[in-house]
Amino acid sequence: MNGNWMDAIDVRSASALASGDLQPVQADETEMTDGGMRFIVRWVSSLAAKDAVKKDVAVPGGPRDPAFNPFLNPDPALTVGPVGEAHVAILNKFPLCARHLVLARREFEEQLSPLVRIDFDALATIMGEAGGLGLYNGGVEAGASQRHKHVQWIPxxxxNASLKLYAPGLPTDAEPQTVARHPALAMKHCFVRVECGKGVAVDRAGASMHAGFERARAELDLAPGPDGLLPPCNLLLGDGWLLMLPRSREHFEGISFSAVCFGGTLYxxxxxxxxxxxxxxxxxxxAAVGC
Known part of the structure; x- marks a missing residue:
């Protein structure tokens, strides 16, 4: 589609909320300070509701059906529209925040297959209009709930989660593709300076983010295995930086950690x-869920 993405998201959200197809965010939150940084921890009751749905008796096409794929034929009530030739924008049925968007491939591809330029172009289309944070959960250990390849965006x-959290520990004058580490992060990770965000042209941002992804993969030795799939990892993109980190497990004390948690907002x-x-x-x- 062409035009104003935020208007399109808001129109579809209002309709899906009215019909009950979109589960509204219900959250209590508290703030914590750690390492001089401010974190928000949210209790989101709609996530518990999502778990309850998964425990329902299996029905054809239902959540326990292994053939069920909500992104291959997305629910029209949640579908915002096509993004380029390869992706479709879908409202997250159980959003972590308002306007939480999934950018899914139109054709099936494994979630752990390496991201390519068109994946970053899709993110750049939304981020170029509205900024925000791009997210990728690579594999179950990284918090992915679907095998169908997709990235996510939150405004x-x-x-809301943001890489601004880390700004005081990162170089302010870094040139594009500069690699950095943050002193507060004990787990294996890599920041790469990239060109992305509101007002940055899609071609320019897509190329920069893709190059940053490849640089981070090399720095972290995250090479595809014999099956062509990446090891479990998370990726965050926003505010001129890319953050990538490998994962060792999904949970800490029963709490699922996905990419959004590394942006300072935990759920x-x-x-x-x-x-x-x-x-x-x-x-x-x-650090406990990292490497």
Whole structure:
């Protein structure tokens, strides 16, 4: 589609909320400071509802059907429109925030197959209009819930995840494709300076983000295996930086960590899980699921 993406997302969201196809965000939150950085931890009851749906009796095409793929033939009530020739924009049925968007491939490809230029062009289309944060969950251990290849996007808004969290520990005058590490992150990771965000042309941003992804993969030795698939990893893109980190496991104390958590906003399914994060601090919880 062409035109204003935010208007299209808002129109589709209003319709899906009215019909019940979009599950509204229900969250309580608290703030924590760790390593001089501010984190938000949210208890999102709609995530618990999502788990409950998964436990339903299996029905054809239902959540426990191994052939079920919500991205191959996306729900029209949640579909915003095509993004380029290879992707479709879909509202996340269980959003972590308002305007939470999935950019899924139109044809099936494994989620752990390496991202390519067209994946970054799709993100650049949305980010060029509205900024925000691009996200990728590579594999189950990285928080991916679907095998069908997709990236995600969330807008810049108070309380939403952002790479601005790390700005004080990163070089301010770094040239594009400069590699950096952050002193507060104990797990294996890599920042790469990229050109992306509001106002950056799609071709320019897509090329820069793709080059940054390849540089980060090389720095972290994240090469595809014999099956052509990457090891588990997360990717975040925003505010002129790419952050990539390999993953060792999905959960810390039963709390699922996906890419969005490494942007400073952590999500729990149950209120008492907030205490588990508070007991060690967000940085140690993040390190526990890294490498």
């Amino acid at each position: 810049e808004a108070p309380g 729990t399914r149950h209120r008492d899980q907030i205490d588990a994060i508070r007991s060690v601090g967000p940085l140690q919880a993040m």
